[in-house]
Amino acid sequence: EHPKMSGSQVKGVSTGTTILAVKYRGGVIIGSDSRASIGGDYVVSKVVNKLIQVHDRIFCCIAGSLADAQAVTKMAKFQLSFLSIQMESPPLVKAAASVLKELCYRNKEELQAGFITAGWDKKKGPQVYTVSLGGMLVSQPFTIAGSGSTYIYGYVDAKYKPDMSREECMQFATNALALAMGRDNVSGGIIHLVVITEDKAEHVIVPGNKLPKFHDE
Amino acid sequence: MLEESLQPGWLSEEVKTGTTIIAVEFEGGVVIGSDSRVSAGAAVVNRVMNKLSVLHDKIYCALSGSAADAQTMAEAVNYQLDVHSMEVGEDPLVRSAATLVKSISYKYKEELSAHLIVAGWDRRGGGQVYVTLEGLLCRQPFAIGGSGSSYIYGFVDAEYRKGMSRKESQEFVVNALALAMGRDGSSGGVAYVVTIDQTGAEEKCVLGNELPTFFDE
Secondary structure, eight states, X not given: OOOOOOGGGSSXXXXXXXXXXXXXXXXXXXXXXXXXXXXXXXXXXXXXXXEEEEETTEEEEEEEBHHHHHHHHHHHHHHHHHHHHHXXXXXXXXXXXXXXXXXXXXXXXXXXXXXXXXXXXXXXXXXXXXXXXXXXXXXXXXXXXXXXXXXXXXXXXXXXXXXOOHHHHHHHHHHHHHHHHHHOTTOOSOEEEEEEESSOEEEEXXXXXXXXXXXXX | OOOOOSSOHHHHSOOBOOOOEEEEEETTEEEEEEOOOEEETTEEEESSOOOEEEEETTEEEEEEEBHHHHHHHHHHHHHHHHHHHHHHTSOOOHHHXXXXXXXXXXXXXXXXXXXEEEEEEETTXXXXXXXXXXXXXXXXXXXXXXXXXXXXXXXXXXXXXXXXXXXXXXXXXXXXXXXXXXXXXXXXXXXXXXXXXXXXXXXXXXXXXXXXXXXXX
């Protein structure tokens, strides 16, 4: 029932991928792998950054058709900067998620992309929203998506705790992504993480040789 | 396009044990576990089916895929193992049981669609787990299978450790089953767990309300 971003169903270059976003005490961490592929056969890029900044403290990550995702996020960035001028304050995370949702819902026939939006705003602090393939918008404490996410549902269900510290959350996100990248052949490369708090949005990269290893590696 | 049928789907759809099965070796034996849901499309045809079949006193197999195919394979191997152990004059090896399952899987791979995980204890090799998917024979420290297994790859990769005790292995199996049953629509019901060691096979049924719960339950 969850949107499956299997690379084989998407025409052209897809980010058959693993993405996630997790709320912790004082911020959110949004993360992804870095592989872009055509079907399961050819890796177009090993170092794609799937974390798009749509505003100072709001990031989103993309799964599905790379072209669709780029077009939608470009549109969303424009609408959000316009909105922040009109409102004379930074946009709410929910507003950013809503803009993406509207675009996904109105164009559901043509588009094949889903989004995770995460960020920090003054009204509600750290938040995570998912916009699914058809345009459903849901707020959650954490969320996973992309083709590789199927393999880590059990892991995140078991290991997530509300109100984690920043270090615990980084470890949780890194482990989950590494596990998914280990099992999904269209996810891989390096791990991109962005840690968003009231003060700043910090980009952290975990290169391939520093990925956590598990029992059989 | 709405498909209208005068008959409910479950009358015409094949009965599958869309399932979660898992087996793990520990020092001195194995633990093998499964859920209990049998579905035909959207209907749950049997919510308490024990998918752990006896192949011999200390050798069990876990069934997944088409219910009819899996049951038939297990019965055939049970018979063949009985004959074999009488000829040899002692308890059969786990590898022998697995080889019999593999032979049927491989020979009839076009006609059958069932996957059996074979696990047990014998004097020569101690506790062993064998995977027989599509006619391959491979011994592994632990194995998962069935539709629900996709969701727990990350969990079992992260949590499995070599040299777990009997109790830790049982917890590992029950946790993995509970997580998979929580996410897979075709897995559910109760968890059946069989622990096999030198002294014999101990069967346990963990009821729905006794299963471990996780952060959102």
